[in-house]
Amino acid sequence: MLDTIKLKYLQGRKYIKDIKNAPMKEQFRGFPIIKSGDIDCSCCPTGAISKNPNSIDMGKCTFCGNCKCDAVQFSNFYKLASINRDALIIKENMTPEEFEKIAIQSRREIKKIFSKSLKLRQVSAGGCNGCEMELNACSNANFDMGRFGIDFVASPRHADGIVITGAITKNMAYALEDCYKSVPNPKIVILAGSCAISGGIFQNSKEINREFINKYPIDLYIPGCPIHPLTFINAILNFIK
Amino acid sequence: MNWIKTENNKKINALEIPTISIEQMRSDLKEMKLRPVGFFGKQEFENVRLYVTLADDKQGKLYISSVLFTPDIKSYNSFTQDISQLHIFEREFYEEFKIEPKNHPWLKPLRKNQDEYPFFTMQGEDVHEVAVGPIHAGVIEPGHFRFMCQGEKVYNLEIMLGYQYKGIEDLFLKNPDNRLAESVCGDSVIAHNMAYSQVMEALSDTKIPERAQIIRRIALELERMAVHIGDMGAIAGDMAYLMGASIFGTTRTLVINTMLEITGSRFGRGLINTGGVNFDIDFEMSDKIRNVLDEVIKIVEKTTKTMLKSSSCISRMERTGTVSTETAYALGAVGMAARSSGINLDSRFDFKDRWYEKCPWEEDFKFTGDVYSRFKLRYKEVKQSARFIDDLLEELKDYEDGLKVPVGNLIRNAFVVSITEGWRGEVVHTAITGANAELIRYKIKDASFNNWYMLAMAVRNNGISDFPLCNKSFNLSYCANDL
Structure with a gap:
């Protein structure tokens, strides 16, 4: 027992105090900065790049950095989420500040209902387990998402919304819809990661079934491959507070 | 011997891989006593070629051979009877190419047809069944677990997979x-x-x-x-x-x-x-x-x-x-x-x-x-x-x-x-x-x-x-x- 307390003392405080302005390592590939000029569309494994005018669709991007050139650079800005799918398409000369302004306009009714407590049910529907690990990391001692009243719960019946990761395989389509229907109203749907938003690297697979995305309203898009915990937590905070 | 000997990360000519009969394969597998690391089919026009890769871990070598299934062969006697390590490989092969390994002890779907999955069941008053998944309590990947229990004790766990199948x-x-x-x-x-x-x-x-x-x-x-x-x-x-x-x-x-x-x-x-x-x-x-x-x-x-x-x-x-x-x-x-x-x-x-x-x-x-x-x-x-x-x-x-x-x-x-x-x-x-x-x-x-x-x-x-x-x-x- 004494040893355990000693261990706690040695460990000290590990949480990130100011999560909204948490520093990010400069090597992190986040928000793409795009200029006019020649870019190579063929190097993109998911077809996220368009030419003339140049743009990158963050909903498809795997942030691999293959396309890095004079016209495309990746900044370490990590607040990439938006409530609008079209806003994820980053055009020439857009700065992170400009993107932040248009990305998330919080709605009054969402704030009213969810700002104190948001319980989410996560559905893993055919991804690679990367986003799931990062979502688990959101709840660890570093990021400690629970202090904002945001938590993952065990049952859809306890939840205010669902977080979908993965490209949604045919085999998971039914379970996903079932889970969505089990969540009591009012509820929100969050897509986390490129796979969930667009099919990502698996978009050409014959075994995926993305009807769910077209059938139900989506409230929040969080890009990343996988999503960084800071991206996820900040996205939710901006959305509900 | 009808096996090509090769090494890890070494290229060989695919056309030189020998073709052996099913019975030859069976006796070789039994005799060589090596660990299977590959057992998969490939469509060749109307035929299916089954490639088998065996690993000799002590020597650091790999052995490769193949069996050709013509369209008239719809089944064979399962290898799992003799080499139990192949159980899941044979299920996969059957699911992909519909060539049935006869007398396979556990021939159930692996990735497809989950609606028809025949679960192992137990009878009796004290037995109860617990079904978990594909959506789990934690933030993890999807899979379905079926427990057969008596009280707290698990008699059997059956795991149904395939929810992550993306081809x-x-x-x-x-x-x-x-x-x-x-x-x-x-x-x-x-x-x-x-x-x-x-x-x-x-x-x-x-x-x-x-x-x-x-x-x-x-x-x-x-x-x-x-x-x-x-x-x-x-x-x-x-x-x-x-x-x-x-x-x-x-x-x-x-x-x-x-x-x-x-x-x-x-x-x-x-x-x-x-x-x-x-x-x-x-x-x-x-x-x-x-x-x-x-x-x-x-x-x-x-x-x-x-x-x-x-x-x-x-x-x-x-x-x-x-x-x-x-x-x-x-x-x-x-x-x-x-x-x-x-x-x-x-x-x-x-x-x-x-x-x-x-x-x-x-x-x-x-x-x-x-x-x-x-x-x-x-x-x-x-x-x-x-x-x-x-x-x-x-x-x-x-x-x-x-x-x-x-x-x-x-x-x-x-x-x-x-x-x-x-x-x-x-x-x-x-x-x-x-x-x-x-x-x-x-x-x-x-x-x-x-x-x-x-x-x-x-x-x-x-x-x-x-x-x-x-x-x-x-x-x-x-x-x-x-x-």
């Missing part, structure tokens, strides 16, 4: 890419990407710089450390030892943030490309890695020692989820889980790899096959990996031969098997090219493929409340084999 092998044929290889399994990014790159480099006769080889292995060991530490935390969490869960959790963050500093991604995405690596590790970074790892090892040692002093932790782990050496062998277990049950398989050392020769596996590990054994093994491997990284960083100084080389075109009619030891166990990628130098078959086998049945055996006769603990001690992947 990833077909995607490789359409659009082979390093990013796709990274997305095979999010916790073994480096292992799968390394195996894929080695396959493509062998298929195009590309020799990559030694510096890139070393950096790849440093990343592989970092990945191993990160996952092991994370899982030690998860095991602690499942035993309600929350101090362990939180400390191992934050310690894992230190390791993956180091990966972020090297590669720009917490899981090392974007590091490896066919032909080399994209990021260098300079002197400054080497020092940084060493300092971080020193700290990590210090914390892990202290926490583990404190944790193992607690009798309640020990009593939860000891004799929980035991898999005997015989069972593990019969199921064809590989990797970390097999090592914890006393089967010494590690492809880093079994197949010749000059970078691992200097830092051999130590034999002094006392296995017990239970959760405790798997926990201790992880602890040991974390420390071992830190030592490997230290040695590899030292080696790195002597090689200044660049980071990547251009990749040539693929060679026609070639066959390559590449085995890489991920943290979970061997990752086997096999590729075959056709007459126009295009990929015509791509096959992935992850350690989870062999080990899923180990989990089912581990929970037998344990309390159902110990299932999460057993599950976490294996931490098997669903997506890695598209299951």
Whole structure:
């Protein structure tokens, strides 16, 4: 027992105090900065790049950095989420500040209902387990998402919304819809990661079934491959507070 | 003998692979007593060719042969009767090509037709059934578990997989890419990407710089450390030892943030490309890695020692989820889980790899096959990996031969098997090219493929409340084999 307390003392405080302005390592590939000029569309494994005018669709991007050139650079800005799918398409000369302004306009009714407590049910529907690990990391001692009243719960019946990761395989389509229907109203749907938003690297697979995305309203898009915990937590905070 | 002898990452001519009869295959499999690492079909016009790859782990060699099934052959006598390790391979082969292995003991769907899955049932007043999944209580991948219990005790666990089936092998044929290889399994990014790159480099006769080889292995060991530490935390969490869960959790963050500093991604995405690596590790970074790892090892040692002093932790782990050496062998277990049950398989050392020769596996590990054994093994491997990284960083100084080389075109009619030891166990990628130098078959086998049945055996006769603990001690992947 004494040893355990000693261990706690040695460990000290590990949480990130100011999560909204948490520093990010400069090597992190986040928000793409795009200029006019020649870019190579063929190097993109998911077809996220368009030419003339140049743009990158963050909903498809795997942030691999293959396309890095004079016209495309990746900044370490990590607040990439938006409530609008079209806003994820980053055009020439857009700065992170400009993107932040248009990305998330919080709605009054969402704030009213969810700002104190948001319980989410996560559905893993055919991804690679990367986003799931990062979502688990959101709840660890570093990021400690629970202090904002945001938590993952065990049952859809306890939840205010669902977080979908993965490209949604045919085999998971039914379970996903079932889970969505089990969540009591009012509820929100969050897509986390490129796979969930667009099919990502698996978009050409014959075994995926993305009807769910077209059938139900989506409230929040969080890009990343996988999503960084800071991206996820900040996205939710901006959305509900 | 009708087998081609080859090595890891070595290209052979696909047309030279011998064709033998089914009966010949059966007697060879029985006689050679080698471990199957590949057993998959390929459509050849109206015929189906079954490729079998066997590994001789002691000699570090691979043996390959094939059987041709003409359209009139609709079934054969299953090999599983004689070689139990093939049980899941035969199910996969049957599902893909509809050639039935007769008298297979467990011929159930693997990835498709889940609606018709015939569950094992038990009759009796005291028996009750617990169904879990595909959506689980935690934030994990989808899979369905069906427990047959009497009171708290589990008689049988049946695992139905296939929810993550994305047809990833077909995607490789359409659009082979390093990013796709990274997305095979999010916790073994480096292992799968390394195996894929080695396959493509062998298929195009590309020799990559030694510096890139070393950096790849440093990343592989970092990945191993990160996952092991994370899982030690998860095991602690499942035993309600929350101090362990939180400390191992934050310690894992230190390791993956180091990966972020090297590669720009917490899981090392974007590091490896066919032909080399994209990021260098300079002197400054080497020092940084060493300092971080020193700290990590210090914390892990202290926490583990404190944790193992607690009798309640020990009593939860000891004799929980035991898999005997015989069972593990019969199921064809590989990797970390097999090592914890006393089967010494590690492809880093079994197949010749000059970078691992200097830092051999130590034999002094006392296995017990239970959760405790798997926990201790992880602890040991974390420390071992830190030592490997230290040695590899030292080696790195002597090689200044660049980071990547251009990749040539693929060679026609070639066959390559590449085995890489991920943290979970061997990752086997096999590729075959056709007459126009295009990929015509791509096959992935992850350690989870062999080990899923180990989990089912581990929970037998344990309390159902110990299932999460057993599950976490294996931490098997669903997506890695598209299951």
